[in-house]
Amino acid sequence: MTTTEIERFSFQAQPRALDDLRQRLHRTIWPDEVAAEPWRYGPPVAYMQRFVDYWLNKYDWPAQQARLNSFPQFTAQLDEHRIHFIHQVGAGPAPMPLVLTHGWPGSVVEMLEIIPLLTDPAAHGADPADSFTVIAPSIPGYGFSSRPSKRGTNVFVVADLWAKLMTALGYSRFGVQGGDWGSWISAATALRHPDRVAGLHLNYLSTRFRPALGPNDAPLSAAEEEYLARVARWADTEGGYIAIQGTKPLTLSYALTDSPAGLAAWHVEKFRSWSDCRLEPDEALTKDDMITDIMLYWLTGTTHSAMRFYSESKEHPFHLAAGQRITPPCGIVHLPKELPMPPRSWAERAFHVVHWSSLPRGGHFAAWEQPELLAQDIRDFFRPLRASIVS
Template sequence: MVHLEIERFRFEAQPQALDDLQQRLRRTLWPDEVSAEPWRYGPPVAYMKRFVDYWLDEYEWRTHEARLNSFPQFVARIDEHRIHFIHQVGTGPAPVPLVLTHGWPGSVVEMLKIIPLLTDPGAHGGDPADSFTVIAPSIPGYGFSSRPSHRGTNVFVVADLWAKLMAGLNYSRFGVQGGDWGSWISAATALRHPERIIGLHLNYLSTRFRPAISPGDPPLSAAEEDYLARVAKWADAEGAYIAIQGTKPLTLSYALTDSPTGLAAWHVEKFRSWSDCRLEPDEALTKDEMITDIMLYWLTGTAHSALRFYSESREHPFHLAAGQKIAPPCGIVHLPRELPMPPRSWAERAFNVVHWSNLPRGGHFAAWEQPELLAEDIRTFFRPLRAQGSSREET
């Protein structure tokens, strides 16, 4: 048993911080631009001006702050870290503990729509027998978790933190789920703590993930070769952010920490490029949703610490040894507007894939864009694994 210091948590932004934000937004210095296909070089100035006007004149932070505070939130001291997390107990006969991990440029805000669908399926047209108890932590350096003060907080360290958090909450076995960094951290948790993982559900498999291929393994198939070609093409057109965030995150962070409009543009470009939209990100995510996520970065001053997670990944890459596989049962779901995703044969080189599905809609921010579809896929994957689940142990 692991003993943790755990406290209830709620957040109330200081009025002076909100006033300062408004002043900075009103003083935005706008860049020029050339005539080109919209969004070719980033968010158009006209779009960002509308976005900032909405932020100033219509968006109400206190409304979204109250919604976030309506979830049961806690902070736990684990090693040198202060980990923030939502802990929503499920309504049903035997809720399965499930850790949901966000990514970048998202935050725990990504999970607010899907948490009720998973914890109380009976209230949303589902079967109460499919309920989960959801633990949704904020990655160190993101949101209300503490910012690491030294190098080394990589996906493996976070995986161990999640294992300690769940032990401190008295969950001996649990499921893990995520996309973006959440997929890396969930996979690392399953790799390092396989005996505790009921199942691993991913809605993304990183373009940078390379399974180890042994001499006796099958050669790359045509589908796998095509996938690698698509990854290379995507990296050439869209991968500049990985290079700068993975090598010089501090340089970029001066601008993102000083200018809320600059921070918003850096995020909005990804919301548009990675979501299931045709013209503007508003088709997939509302301005209120996007701004609330951006506000979390701004009000906690975590632009730099979040970007640093990319340099940690670069310095501590996720490699499997030849012949090594991640043992717990794995489910992978494809969304049509996701970043390049591999064929099943590629995933099966590294994961124990027992569930493979395709959703009709959605992009990189699955829990945000299509919470109902993703929740149903999570339920379907875990349904045959529930007998291995763990109720909360009594202390």
């Protein structure tokens, strides 16, 4: 390791904070609603009342806190940022270092099921030769990482922080994986540090990864044009959160920092809209996991700093020049209930795609919803790339 300050970490919520949370939940003022198709305008009041009742009367925070603390956690001081991360060493003969990055409205809670599958495949019926040493950081402004005190912490800054973190941990080459913001940060890491990234595996791909079309590039195909139309339709019906969080996140944060029920509704709506469920998010994610994720935002006061990452992205967009590609080998996996995903031809305009697959079920929260299926796809992608890793 380098001289970077790295310390063991565990979290103990303050009793005063937990008492205050319960009081606020008890005092929730519920909105009215109009008769309409369920979830048409957001989470139904009846569902949120059941959700809050479960939170108050059945949810076991001490058990969830103990689960979080059962993972080896650390913090590293990198520049002005204190970065929290899980560092689970693999159990196989030659574990491959792999950085897993979460997104919004998620957190490292997304990764708790998949980490054991990746670090100890033999214990789950897979080949021990496919083991990984997993590093799962919290994005600056999320969870247990520090909140940026000034503007400019965008995906490129985080990519450089991840490279510094891996240097501090003694890993010269490594893989990267993610969805949502994790896909952006993983792609930015591969773009800025191609000599260190052995491969990147993505379970989500934004339209913004496409490079500008140059004179030697093929024009958009019919499939690519149809993809852009799907993205436009999705943005019209589902993209309001991007407009708010990308322009005026502080305005919304006053409400969500003051009301745990409000914060929960803002997250639950995405858990339902973006997951592979038919009626309610509980079909894809447990209430315990959803509430634990929300608790991390609430207890760390990171609602605003997490949403502000959208405005940073808007102010520092991910653009590739005409003809420019992200060169490390890339694997992309589609899930049936994911946000609009492009055809392979689109991805190949920006990435060196060597692996293209589909899973039979799952949505935007792949590691959370389908950890076994995603873990197997990650193993399959990285298997031929392991020889390039030199620690």
